[in-house]
Amino acid sequence: MKIYWTKINKIIEETPEVKTYLLDCPEDFTWEEGAHTHFALEGFNAGDKPNRSLIRHMSISTLPHERSIGITTRIREQCSEFKSILRTLEVGNEVAIFKTHSNVPLKREGKNVYLLSSGVGLATFRPLVLDYFERADNVNHIHSLNIDSSRDFLFTNIFASAPDKKFTSQFVDNRHDYYEEVKKLAADKEGFFYVVGSDEFLVQNIEVLREQGMKPEQIMLDKREQQLPNFLSLDLSV
Ligand SMILES: Cc1cc2nc3c(=O)[nH]c(=O)nc-3n(C[C@H](O)[C@H](O)[C@H](O)COP(=O)(O)OP(=O)(O)OC[C@H]3O[C@@H](n4cnc5c(N)ncnc54)[C@H](O)[C@@H]3O)c2cc1C
Incomplete structure (x- = not known):
């Protein structure tokens, strides 16, 4: 090393x-x-x-x-x-x-990509979005949703909706609005959903996404391969 x-x-x-x-x-x-x-x-x-x-x-x-x-x-x-x-x-x-x-390079498989983050979790996504702006190949659209209760939203120069770039960005300051939005985004049954934040945040997002019918392979977490089953094989009945 x-x-x-x-x-x-x-x-x-x-x-x-x-x-x-x-x-x-x-x-x-x-x-x-x-x-x-x-x-x-x-x-x-x-x-x-x-x-x-x-x-x-x-x-x-x-x-x-x-x-x-x-x-x-x-x-x-x-x-x-x-x-x-x-x-x-x-x-x-x-x-x-x-x-x-x-663990979370940009998936270029011709799908929509949803970047769900909490607070400084947005930092993980900044380079993904910049990479997409430079080269949009095989990515249909990117949508970012960030929750920050401080309302001091980050990187607002980059995370600004730009229809010509097929990029949309939303900031919210409370959980209710956040999860309502996640449910709406999950209407896209083919998209990739990246989630970055605390473990508790990951668990809640995964629960909502799985309830909406998303498969584990559509959910991207900044976790090592060995750790993924701890999050993605959650039993929804628990
Ligand atoms: C793959 C991966 C990527 C990551 N990327 C980032 C990243 O880009 N940026 C980032 O910031 N973090 C990132 N993290 C998380 C990071 O590693 C830290 O766990 C996180 O920033 C918290 O830092 P800290 O433990 O120093 O605690 P702090 O941030 O200092 O504290 C955490 C919480 O505990 C409270 N607290 C701490 N000490 C006290 C005390 N003495 N008294 C009362 N309350 C206290 C704080 O108010 C705060 O709410 C990442 C983690 C992983 C696994």
Whole structure:
């Protein structure tokens, strides 16, 4: 496993609580849309065993041609040790990234794609949408639905409906409206439904999608192959 130490080159305040850390891209480092990485802070590998409190999974919110690795995260006032250290980092400070992999590349099978996310979950989808804008081959249409109760919606310059690009985007601030919309979207029995958010969010979305007749192979989760059955073979009667 190769550990890439790299520097923060810019910090973007997306909203009062959400920041994007742009990292220099090491020459031999590349990734696919939908990728996540292990994002680690100085000292994480100083002892015999890696210090897990200094490592988090994070999606990469940029594409390689943007020339920086983007990590977008919410830092609340009450936060973990990891985030309280991250909050103090500045441009020029070093961080590490390793074990990068995409579980959710864009499916180009001539279908409609629905991107369902909660809060900063939208960061996982930013590169999928940019990839689609650059090359729409074999994707019929993309629709994004994001729920964020803070109402400080993210990436609104990209996630704006554009009929000419066959892209639509919706933001909602409450669960009722969110699940009503999911049910409407699920009228498309052929589409692919990507879901990104907390495990609880995944479980609820899967339940609604399965009730609407969606098959497990139509539901894409940012989980390793081995973890998928834990979510997608849920017994609906439970
Ligand atoms: C494949 C994958 C991709 C991911 N991608 C991203 C991503 O792109 N961006 C992202 O942000 N996360 C992502 N995550 C989740 C990420 O790994 C972290 O689990 C998440 O950001 C929470 O971070 P944290 O544990 O540092 O907790 P925090 O975010 O600091 O806290 C989590 C919650 O606990 C509360 N809390 C924490 N500490 C305290 C305390 N001391 N007192 C009271 N309340 C407290 C906070 O208010 C918050 O509500 C991803 C996870 C996976 C598996």
